[in-house]
Amino acid sequence: MLTEQKAKHLDAIELITAVIDPGTYRSWDVPVVDPDPGPEYRQELAAARAKTGVDESVLTGEGHIRGRRVAVIVSEFRFLAGSIGLAAAERIVAAVERATREGLPLLAGPASGGTRMQEGTVAFLSMVKISAAVRAHRQAGLPYLVYLRHPTTGGVMASWGSLGHITVAEPGALLGFLGPRVYEAINGTPFPENVQVAENLFDKGLIDAVVPPSQLSDVVDRALSILVTGPHPRIEPPKTLSVRPSEAGAWESIGISRNPKRPDLRQLLAYGARDVLPLNGTGQGEKDPGLQLALARFGEESCVVIGHTRPRPSQQTAMGPASLREARRGMRLAEELGLPLLTVIDTSGAALSKEAEEGGLAGEIARSLHDLIGLNSPTLSVLMGQGTGGGALALLPADRTIAAQHAWLSPLPPEGASAIVHRNTDHAPSMSEAQGVNVASLHANGLVEHIVDERPDAALEPKAFCMRMGQAIEYELAALSNAGISNLLPQRLAKYRRLGGELGWEDSAQEPGGPEK
Structure with missing residues (x-):
């Protein structure tokens, strides 16, 4: 499944359209409640909404993939670099919890620079509650599939982006913990090339495959056909x-x-x-x-x-x-x-x-x-x-x-x-x-x-x-x-x-110290 094919980096709506069966997507999103922003941040949010046509950096909902009902969480990188603030985190947690309640497999498609710097430490701590929600979903025995998109870094890569039962990535995606611009600003030298790319992560055993968006629905369908099982029919004994x-x-x-x-x-x-x-x-x-x-x-x-x-x-x-x-x-x-x-x-x-x-x-x-x-x-x-x-x-x-x-x-x-x-x-x-x-x-x-x-x-x-x-x-x-x-x-x-039981050890009533002398 590893491929060198280069794919266009899709925005959130384009990815949903590419993966979800036509006519089946239904949004779970409700209007967001912004934190109390200052004037500059308020302007940034307004500009992001005007630019992208969406109200936050993540979209959540459900649809069918090859006829199977699946919950989805997809980042919109064009919205403030897909960063996760309090409102986005709350939307993610609500979607994960709903998927868990309704017994749905969950497909996450992050593309994010990480925590939203404008909201500081409280936004940073939101990664904890997202991870807790994902943990509860997994503990319920429900599949959590991750499609890492370009780019995914920082707190998102270090939380819900790295918790998939199965994790695949789009070709050429920049994936890593520390963003290369941050590394260069801190260290004064560029980050080594070809380290934080999907193909290298595959070579190092960090992700399961590199998959273009056009093939993602096939991978999800194959995975869920195995992971989501029904009753076990009686099978005739083989010869x-x-x-x-x-x-x-x-x-x-x-x-x-x-x-x-x-x-x-x-x-x-x-x-x-x-x-x-x-x-x-x-x-x-x-x-x-x-x-x-x-x-x-x-x-x-x-x-x-x-x-x-x-x-x-x-x-x-x-x-x-x-x-x-x-x-x-x-x-x-x-x-x-x-x-x-x-x-x-x-x-x-x-x-x-x-x-x-x-x-x-x-x-x-x-x-x-x-x-x-x-x-x-x-x-x-x-x-x-x-x-x-x-x-x-x-x-x-x-x-x-x-x-x-x-x-x-x-x-x-x-x-x-x-x-x-x-x-x-x-x-x-x-x-x-x-x-x-x-x-x-x-x-x-x-x-x-x-x-x-x-x-x-x-x-x-x-x-x-x-x-x-x-x-x-x-x-x-x-x-x-x-x-x-x-x-x-x-x-x-x-x-x-029982192995070796014919030697009589199983039936021994000896004390732990050994046979009586």
Whole structure:
């Protein structure tokens, strides 16, 4: 969705006309009450109203986007540089609160220099109540979508402009905290070029896409078709529910899973999902090619997807700490929007590097496990292929787990395990069998509940395999969504508590200090 196309910067009414279905827009605005302005400011307000034909720097209302009712808040930059004073802030808050009351998704299109300087600190503090209203909207499980327009800076960028579940921007838009003119006036030197532009923010993982106004309604429609879900219809059980583990040995499955032609998350989304909207980065200045974050629909079932991506020939994609911070963004989205979370595991291991260690990889794995095991949304994990070490473990905990027949899960690559135990890699095949890394062992131990067959190798039938996997995912998502999170959470905890239970630890009545002597 990233594009270099340059687009005309639309004013508020032009943007509303471009995005809202014809004839459906209805304004929510009531006449503004100005603060007690001095003569000079009164003249500025009158001139802005005469110039723009609107009474304030924001317009609010509702309309339909591809037939779906949506609330909108759009800045008018020509009105005192889109600045937010007390009247504009009150209009924004009233619109957000109304959207929340009426259960509407909200599209915000800021274009603003920030706080209105003529109104001082009280106007500056209005960003707090706007942020509070947005927070309440999000906590109600309602989508908040942001379209950053040229330019958006200052307090607007640092409040309601940066709180979207999904954030896209118009091509070439100037976006940043400190306006370049302010920077130059304070520091005596120009701000570095090409930093505060939409395309650079995309590259840094701060926004999800760069989209011209002509495509915005399509993006909103795709997003809301996934985010706004209806009842979950009963789905016929897929044939994969009766699939048994492969009779291949663990080492054979490992070899099959390492085939570079094996389908990965990209093919699963292309062939197995009905609709996909990729997201980008952590939203905090990081992105890592080792993980993909997306919204998707499998059949009628919507979900947030986080998963490993296999390396491309020119790319190193071992999962680093930024990958997991992006994954945790996906976890928060799932919880807030009430969507199931799908994790897809296919990794030869987490990154081993100075940067990964200093970036806190171990801590990010721990926090991912912590969040997943208690996530307040249904969770489904898929073992797609390789499953090595902490990189795999970080995305594993889930209410249900599906596995491809030749997937596997191990604390280290078998070669590494052999090197530790035997001081060479010659025993990797026997180590893989002894450690029980394959699907047969994982199924027997209660970790994997659903197996998708390979006929006889997913690399030989990538599209058909991904379609079967997509059907299995749709079935499991529907079942989980109908189960209710109050039932799922204790069952999820019990599932992992039972692992290793045959050793008798579960039934022990010992005191914490250990067995009686």
